[in-house]
Amino acid sequence: MPSWAWVTALTAGALVAVTFLAVEAGNGSRPTATAPTAQVKPTASPSPKAAASPGLGEDVKHQVPTASGEGRRIVYSLGEQRVWLVDPNNNYDDSFAVWPGTISPEKGSYAVSFRRDDGVGSDGVSIEHIVYFAVKEGMSIAFSNAVDGAAPSPAPGVSTGGIRVATTAGGAIWKFGALGTKISVVD
Structure with missing residues (x-):
């Protein structure tokens, strides 16, 4: 069997095991959502993707998509x-604009499977608050923010699974x- 198949199988098995253990441990108390107090300001960037991110710095209250499930959860809208x-x-209390990577997760339900305080994204940017939840095309998909607070610029030819957000x-x-x-x- 090729090495990529082993890696994929081991990664999938690890995600299943971590998810099972996390669900079993999930009966304890959990923090509630709180809105950050600082107003998010867009970072100047030559990236048209960053400039077009919806809602960044706006005071508009965005409604949770209706088909996003019930109970305590993180909802990620691909379209919005x-x-x-x-x-x-x-x-x-609030919602946040994101800058998606080049590889997006499929619609569906997931669970936080792994977390890292910091690291380096596949685009070479130092990142923090990395919250992993899916794998697609061999690429881990996670929420994170750039340590320097910058919005990502397009990285030609680089596959990225990071869903970047502002620092707050x-x-x-x-x-x-x-x-x-x-x-x-969701869509």
């Missing part, structure tokens, strides 16, 4: 390029997204 941190009563959003997702936290990916 936005994340919501939803409490057990289906309420939220990265901290909020990190605090909310304990192992096993449900993640709902």
Whole structure:
């Protein structure tokens, strides 16, 4: 069997095991969603993707997508390029604009499978608050923010699974997204 098949099988097995253990441990108390107090300001960037990110710095209240599930969860809308941190009563205090990578997760239900304080993204940027929840095409998919707070620029020819957020959003997702936290990916 080719080495990539072994790696894929081991990664899938590890995700299943971690998810199972996280669900079993998930009966304890969990933090509730809180809105960051600082206003997010877009970073100047030559990236048209960053400039077109919806809602960054706006005071508009965005509604949680209706088909995103029930209970405490992180909701990620592929079409709106936005994340919501939803409490057990289906309420939220805020939502955050995101800059998706070149590889997006499939629509469906996931759980936080792994977390890292910091690292380097596949685009070479130093990142923090890394919250992993899926694998697609051999690429890990996770929420994170750039340590320097910059919005990502397109990286020609580089596959990225990182879903970048502003620094305050990265901290909020990190605090909310304990192992096993449900993640709902919708249109």
